[in-house]
Ligand code: ADP
């Protein structure tokens with residue numbers, strides 16, 4: 670099963686992708702998480718990506734594509750994957766289609782987690798991410814059991830630098846300009862499905878599993 674998650678920053682792609690990965694036994698691949706791991710480890714790629722990420726801009730396609738193709742080559746991708754945050758541009762989507770096609774393969778579904786811009790700022794303001802494992806929480810909607818600590822690994826929770834309101838606004842603009850056109854792209858491919866991302870986490874997941882089962 671090969672799935673792409675679409676949606677604005679903060680729509681809940683990561684939250685749902687992790688649940689899909691656990692239920693269907695496929696890896697959850699988040700380009701944002703991979704970039705952040707590279708930043709944390711001080712790699713050259715991380716250093717390049719950080720300049721864009723901190724400003725709320727997309728990392729150039731060239732860098733992103735090299736990174737994701739490398740990830741696809743790993744053994745755990747042989748049964749499929751759920752992609753979270755990739756593709757984010759038409760050029761990335763076309764490269765993905767082409768690379769799958771070269772192996773007589775294709776995506777099964779693109780799931781758009783639909784959340785209006787008004788809700789996004791609130792979602793991002795309350796997002797807390799684990800520095801150690803990338804686990805994601807929300808102070809109101811998905812609070813950790815112990816405030817400031819990750820439920821999964823006990824790590825410290827922090828506010829992502831790019832979740833500050835000004836940067837969120839920039840990311841939303843970038844989303845509408847560069848990523849939203851993918852909804853049309855996958856509609857034309859006949860694999861787009863939309864779920865209402867304003868419902869609570871478990872209700873959204875129920876909609877998604879109904880589509881996948
Ligand atoms: P969110 O979960 O809020 O949508 P991500 O963690 O997916 O954010 O991405 C954080 C940042 O990493 C993006 O704002 C962008 O700078 C960079 N990034 C992640 N994925 C991509 C991609 N496919 N193409 C370009 N930049 C990306």
Ligand code: ADP
Pocket residue numbers: 676677678679680681682683684685792793795796797805806807808810811866867868869870871873
């Ligand atoms: P994305 O990967 O699309 O950027 P996340 O999954 O990181 O989004 O979710 C953004 C924030 O919103 C997080 O703090 C998360 O806990 C919270 N969240 C996710 N899904 C929902 C939901 N259905 N309702 C309310 N809050 C949610």
Ligand code: ZN
Pocket residue numbers: 799800801802803804819820821822823824
């Ligand atoms: Zn953690």
